Amino acid sequence: MPASRPPVCSVCGDAGWLRLDVPFGHPRHGQLERCACKGVEDAQRLQRLCGLTASERSLRLDMIEAGGRPGTLQMMRACIEFREAPSGILTLWGGVGNAKTMALQATVNELVERGVEAVYITAFDLFSHIKEAFNARKEVVDESAYGRLSRFERVRVLAVDEFDKLRVTEWALEQITDLVDKRYRLGLDGQAGTMLAMNSNPADQPDWIASRLLDGRNVVVHNADTDLRSALKG
Numbered sequence: 486m487p488a489s490r491p492p493v494c495s496v497c498g499d500a501g502w503l504r505l506d507v508p509f510g511h512p513r514h515g516q517l518e519r520c521a522c523k524g525v526e527d528a529q530r531l532q533r534l535c536g537l538t539a540s541e542r543s544l545r546l547d548m549i550e551a552g553g554r555p556g557t558l559q560m561m562r563a564c565i566e567f568r569e570a571p572s573g574i575l576t577l578w579g580g581v582g583n584a585k586t587m588a589l590q591a592t593v594n595e596l597v598e599r600g601v602e603a604v605y606i607t608a609f610d611l612f613s614h615i616k617e618a619f620n621a622r623k624e625v626v627d628e629s630a631y632g633r634l635s636r637f638e639r640v641r642v643l644a645v646d647e648f649d650k651l652r653v654t655e656w657a658l659e660q661i662t663d664l665v666d667k668r669y670r671l672g673l674d675g676q677a678g679t680m681l682a683m684n685s686n687p688a689d690q691p692d693w694i695a696s697r698l699l700d701g702r703n704v705v706v707h708n709a710d711t712d713l714r715s716a717l718k719g
């Protein structure tokens with residue numbers, strides 16, 4: 486008999502999946518749940534889809550220049566707090582060139598480094614996954630795209646950049662609202678953290694989204710800095 490190595494993960498025996506421990510009759514009875522040991526691996530797979538460059542993956546929060554930039558400093562503090570307790574929705578907004586993208590990417594990198602499944606994606610790319618998964622009647626047309634999308638919905642930390650850049654059709658808006666709602670509810674349970682970055686005031690988002698971002702249980706930071714020097718420390 487070949488010698489078998491003990492499994493690395495004592496919870497799932499390296500299968501990566503667990504049968505949900507819920508009573509018969511529960512809506513999720515019989516379903517499988519991803520084991521936490523595969524979380525980082527899953528996040529890395531998702532992250533490859535998002536295509537961060539090597540230099541973006543090397544970003545860390547302490548590389549961002551906040552000296553003389555009160556809005557950036559406030560943004561960095563919020564990112565550090567989020568990194569320490571990544572739950573709920575953190576919204577960063579303000580003009581172009583004030584390091585919001587770097588802040589998102591650096592926070593995601595630091596979370597991944599700590600073993601937390603975290604993914605950065607632009608709203609445009611996220612939406613293209615949505616479009617691959619569903620047709621206009623909300624029927625699933627591609628199982629693997631749908632699987633990918635569900636992982637974006639449930640990933641422990643999701644950072645969505647350029648949230649207000651989508652040219653929004655009613656259908657797209659419905660999908661995005663759905664996703665924000667799922668992340669919002671998981672966030673209230675402490676099961677998910679979401680970062681959003683946008684140029685415009687989140688109060689100008691469609692009512693349903695704005696009311697969630699601004700409900701007082703989530704954090705909103707306005708970075709009004711207009712400094713045009715490099716956002717990276719020299």
Ligand SMILES: [Zn+2]
Pocket residue numbers: 494495496497498499500501502520521522523
């Ligand atoms: Zn496991």
